[in-house]
Amino acid sequence: MKPSALTPPTLRVGTSKSVIELASVWKTYRMGDQDVHALAGVDLTIERGSFWAISGASGSGKSTMLNLLGCLDRPTSGLYTLEGLDIASTDDDQLSDIRLRHLGFVFQNFHLIPQLTVQENIELPLFYQGIDADEMSERACALAERVGLSDRLTHKPTELSGGQQQRVAIARALSNNPSVLFADEPTGNLDTATGKSIMELLAELHHQGKTIIMVTHEPDIADYAQFRLVMRDGKIESIDQNAEPMRSGVST
Amino acid sequence: MMAARFIRNVRLGIKTLLLHKMRSVLTMLGMVFGVGAVIAMLAVGQGASEEAFEQIRRLGSENIIINAQKPVGQSGSGTMQVRMSIYGLLYDDLDRIEQSFETVVRAVPAKLIRGQGRIGGRTLELRLVGTTPSWFDLVKRELIAGRVMNERDMDQNANIVILTEHGARRLLAGRAAIGSQVRINQGFFEVVGIIKSESTQSGTMQTPDQDIDAYIPLNVAIERFGDITVTRSSGSRTREKVELHQLIVQIDSTKHVESTAAGIERMLTIFHPKGDYRMSVPLALLRQAEATQRTFNIVLGSIAGISLLIGGIGIMNIMLASVTERTREIGIRRAIGARRKQIIGQFLIETVVLSVTGGLIGIGIGMLIPWLITMFADMPTAVTLWSVLLSVVISVGVGLIFGMYPAMRAANLDPIVALRHE
Numbered sequence: 236m237k238p239s240a241l242t243p244p245t246l247r248v249g250t251s252k253s254v255i256e257l258a259s260v261w262k263t264y265r266m267g268d269q270d271v272h273a274l275a276g277v278d279l280t281i282e283r284g285s286f287w288a289i290s291g292a293s294g295s296g297k298s299t300m301l302n303l304l305g306c307l308d309r310p311t312s313g314l315y316t317l318e319g320l321d322i323a324s325t326d327d328d329q330l331s332d333i334r335l336r337h338l339g340f341v342f343q344n345f346h347l348i349p350q351l352t353v354q355e356n357i358e359l360p361l362f363y364q365g366i367d368a369d370e371m372s373e374r375a376c377a378l379a380e381r382v383g384l385s386d387r388l389t390h391k392p393t394e395l396s397g398g399q400q401q402r403v404a405i406a407r408a409l410s411n412n413p414s415v416l417f418a419d420e421p422t423g424n425l426d427t428a429t430g431k432s433i434m435e436l437l438a439e440l441h442h443q444g445k446t447i448i449m450v451t452h453e454p455d456i457a458d459y460a461q462f463r464l465v466m467r468d469g470k471i472e473s474i475d476q477n478a479e480p481m482r483s484g485v486s487t
Numbered sequence: 488m489m490a491a492r493f494i495r496n497v498r499l500g501i502k503t504l505l506l507h508k509m510r511s512v513l514t515m516l517g518m519v520f521g522v523g524a525v526i527a528m529l530a531v532g533q534g535a536s537e538e539a540f541e542q543i544r545r546l547g548s549e550n551i552i553i554n555a556q557k558p559v560g561q562s563g564s565g566t567m568q569v570r571m572s573i574y575g576l577l578y579d580d581l582d583r584i585e586q587s588f589e590t591v592v593r594a595v596p597a598k599l600i601r602g603q604g605r606i607g608g609r610t611l612e613l614r615l616v617g618t619t620p621s622w623f624d625l626v627k628r629e630l631i632a633g634r635v636m637n638e639r640d641m642d643q644n645a646n647i648v649i650l651t652e653h654g655a656r657r658l659l660a661g662r663a664a665i666g667s668q669v670r671i672n673q674g675f676f677e678v679v680g681i682i683k684s685e686s687t688q689s690g691t692m693q694t695p696d697q698d699i700d701a702y703i704p705l706n707v708a709i710e711r712f713g714d715i716t717v718t719r720s721s722g723s724r725t726r727e728k729v730e731l732h733q734l735i736v737q738i739d740s741t742k743h744v745e746s747t748a749a750g751i752e753r754m755l756t757i758f759h760p761k762g763d764y765r766m767s768v769p770l771a772l773l774r775q776a777e778a779t780q781r782t783f784n785i786v787l788g789s790i791a792g793i794s795l796l797i798g799g800i801g802i803m804n805i806m807l808a809s810v811t812e813r814t815r816e817i818g819i820r821r822a823i824g825a826r827r828k829q830i831i832g833q834f835l836i837e838t839v840v841l842s843v844t845g846g847l848i849g850i851g852i853g854m855l856i857p858w859l860i861t862m863f864a865d866m867p868t869a870v871t872l873w874s875v876l877l878s879v880v881i882s883v884g885v886g887l888i889f890g891m892y893p894a895m896r897a898a899n900l901d902p903i904v905a906l907r908h909e
Contacts, residue, residue, distance in 0.1 A: 302903050305822075307822060307902050307903050308903060327826075327827060328826050328827070328828075331821070331824050331825065331826045331827075332824065332826070333824075334822065334823065334824040335823065335824020335825070336824070338824075340822055340823065342906070346815070346818075346819045346822075346906065347819075348816050348819060348820075349816075350502060350503055350506055359820070359823055360823050360824060362492075362495070363820075363823065363824055363825050363826075363829060364824075365492065367491065368491065368495075407823070411824075
């Protein structure tokens with residue numbers, strides 16, 4: 236229950252040009268008596284401030300990739316370096332601390348905690364960091380304003396529309412000022428117009444310098460990213476750079 | 488800051504529990520009844536044993552009491568019409584006990600004679616107790632008026648009597664007590680003192696016929712009334728010859744009571760082969776009562792243990808259901824960066840809040856029941872502080888122990904799997 240100071244392996248945030256480096260990463264699951272390679276030798280470098288979209292058919296390994304990059308999982312073999320730290324050598328508590336202090340998550344189903352208010356949901360990562368109540372509420376209010384929900388702080392998530400819930404989730408993901416923001420099908424449960432406004436918010440965050448990694452199967456959502464990565468059978472099939480990523484819904 | 492976080496965690500726990508009020512209340516019932524029953528039963532048991540201990544203690548834990556007892560099946564001597572039973576303690580026993588044991592401080596005799604007190608037109612059946620001044624030192628009854636018996640009364644064979652408060656009130660009925668001449672059987676006795684009745688000391692059990700003792704010097708009793716009493720019933724007469732009805736032996740220390748009692752017993756067996764006496768040792772009774780109390784406490788403890796176990800299992804069951812129901816919430820918290828320990832803490836706080844709330848309500852009920860019993864059934868009860876404190880400790884303990892497994896289950900969920908849970 237003690238506020239967790241990050242134990243020995245400290246991330247050297249902002250010291251290297253690349254935030255993430257994968258070197259021949261494998262992730263193997265055992266299903267029955269068969270080994271399934273969800274990731275089969277992935278090499279990837281993600282630079283600070285870039286915006287990536289990962290797509291691919293179901294079973295292609297894109298979810299495994301996101302879980303791995305998001306420190307919810309560890310590679311079976313290979314090297315994953317996040318801000319200079321080898322993830323394979325961390326224990327569960329250290330992995331939790333990395334997620335808590337350096338990563339942000341936005342999910343398809345918003346994943347807000349229903350019994351908490353909007354403000355409490357945004358404060359949750361700060362709460363686990365052990366930040367005192369006054370600072371938490373100050374930062375939560377600033378974030379709510381940034382996503383345009385200042386007047387909804389005392390509402391419960393169920394009282395909000397899908398788009399508003401996703402904005403709360405984004406505010407929560409930003410509350411720890413993460414090195415990388417992960418988004419798993421962020422528009423998957425939203426109508427087109429709302430989805431577009433969420434993507435505009437993400438594009439805006441990218442423009443402000445945030446590193447964003449997003450999983451999506453919709454090509455027009457992937458168009459907001461700088462890099463479009465396609466997975467197939469646990470391998471990277473292609474990476475294509477988008478010279479003019481969308482920012483305001485109008486392709487330029 | 489730690490405390491602030493803890494309070495926030497507790498508040499969150501209470502909030503979560505209040506989302507399912509009915510379920511939380513039902514879950515707590517096991518604890519409520521378990522703790523309530525324990526405190527109530529302990530209070531009733533404690534009340535009863537305190538009363539018993541008090542009665543025994545009043546007999547004196549340093550004393551040994553020997554009573555004359557008519558041997559059973561004794562045919563007696565003489566014809567059918569005139570039987571004579573000879574039994575009981577002897578004047579010699581008094582001297583033998585006082586002189587044979589170093590540990591004996593004194594032995595106080597009592598000779599009981601049925602008599603009738605008469606003054607003016609009033610009469611009252613009395614139980615005359617022929618005894619020595621030591622009796623008043625030993626029994627320590629409060630003196631209400633006048634004085635108690637002294638050595639001069641013994642030396643002078645004085646015809647004096649000491650009445651109990653109760654007896655005096657009924658016999659003298661408002662007359663100035665001290666100095667009155669009361670006619671008892673064929674002689675006159677001067678009332679020199681009044682002592683408190685025994686029954687008024689114990690409080691609850693007052694029956695007016697009790698405690699009509701009148702104390703006279705032993706040698707006067709022997710001289711005037713002799714050793715033989717005659718009882719007439721349906722034509723036949725029974726004669727009994729008893730020298731002494733009771734001996735109270737005071738021992739110098741409670742440490743020596745049991746060994747001296749054994750010595751006296753051995754000696755009495757030699758002089759009383761008929762077994763016409765009965766010895767009681769209040770200290771032994773006290774020990775026995777304490778042993779009984781211990782057994783009672785063990786039985787209670789087992790019942791309490793079982794009910795609290797059931798209460799705890801109930802809580803664990805609900806918390807396991809809650810963990811399953813809130814798998815996704817756990818996944819979210821873990822993904823955001825909560826450590827396993829923090830998840831365990833969250834669920835443990837919820838179970839402890841449940842069990843302690845149940846325990847506190849149980850304590851309330853457990854204190855109310857003895858109060859009602861005392862109010863309506865007129866039974867003594869005593870809620871002990873330690874039973875209340877123990878209940879609080881046990882409530883916390885049950886919450887921690889039975890909350891641990893569900894909390895560990897929650898904390899060990901894989902966040903990826905938990906997030907996908909619908």
